[in-house]
Amino acid sequence: MKEYPIMFTAEMVRAILDGRKTQTRRCGDRWAKVRPGDRMWVKETWCWCWKCARLNDPEWYHSHDEDDPSIQLDKCGVKYAADSNNAFETCDPMNPKTRKEEFKWQPSIFMPRWASRITLEVVGNRSERVHDISREDCIAEGCPSQDWYRVNGGPEKWFMVLWCNINGKKPGRSWADNPLVHAIEFKRVKP
Template identity: 30%
Template sequence: MNQNSNKVKWYPRLLTGEMVRAVLSGHKTVTRWPLRKQPVEDVAKRKGEWVWEDVDGNIFRAPVRPGDVIWVREAWAELTAVSPATGEPIPIGPGEQLIEPPTFYMDRKGYKRWNYDGTVIAYRANSDVMFCDGDGFSGEMADKDDMPHWRPSIHMPKEYARLFGRVTGVKLVHVQDINESEAQAEGVRPAFSHPGLDGVVSQPFYRWGFWRLWDKLYAARGLGWDANPWVWAVSFRLISKAEAEA
């Protein structure tokens, strides 16, 4: 689908490293986030296929619909494509993506020489990159002011993204409505306890694992599990960048 002609919406989602790895492994196929403005008391009725209304007449429209694209923002670093130590292109490692290939020129003797350009993006969730400075030094010998560094997911531009999901379903629900299978589809690890339980039990639950993750992300904003906020629950299937842009 063409983004412009078919009005496909692209919606960014910030994910932790753990959740990025869950998407990569195929364990995360659903994502939830709280509404920016919470409905008053309860959602009174559905006004349309993707529109709801609360008891005070406030309207809530789904931020995405089936067919739209979610693109993942994650912690990242921008690397050069040519090694400052060898002057040659650097092999692309795990958790890295070549965005712009380096250019080259032929010197007077007819040898290929690489320009120090090109862009490689490393993704913190599964990259084993070791940063070096402009002279090729790493570790204690490196110039710390002349090195790439991990940047927060909120600052990732869309052209550097590597994970794209085609939306397959959207629901407006309370966060506590999640069941065990839905929590597993969130990509979390099962937990033997939750914040409201003293001690542990003999069997772990995905729902409790999701509870812990949710509070880690949203409790400080007053939207934790106990507040039971309204959330968008969006299911998706992982697609390639080419399919997302088609």
């Protein structure tokens, strides 16, 4: 079993947490090696309370490894852009030592493994052209609801808009390019 990091938007994280998203499509050769049984840890937009992490204390900061899970003990918590869980009730935003950097959102690309709250187990991986996605697979990609797609043109249109929003300006990955993708099916691993 191998572990891979995988980035998701806040909207797609909510769909995973709601149980609506069980598939993702990704471009690139790196996804071809992902096999059933492998795990993917989700990287999402996040922040932590800088006061509690004591990152302004150089002696403390330089004596700890960023990926050391024990660092969490010194934090009020991690907050995720996809939801309002893990609010920093114990932090003091009036403290002048912490005000300037507290609650700074970090892009998903910078999320360390210890801060990830979602692990996915791969159950399938196949290659196909992005236009070959079925209606059922569009729904498994996290389409909001039947009511939404009845009004807005179906799950296929929803998926096309999602794809264009994420990949539209990337050469060779736009909807019009109809790129080869890896359709990865997964299930959420419960903690």
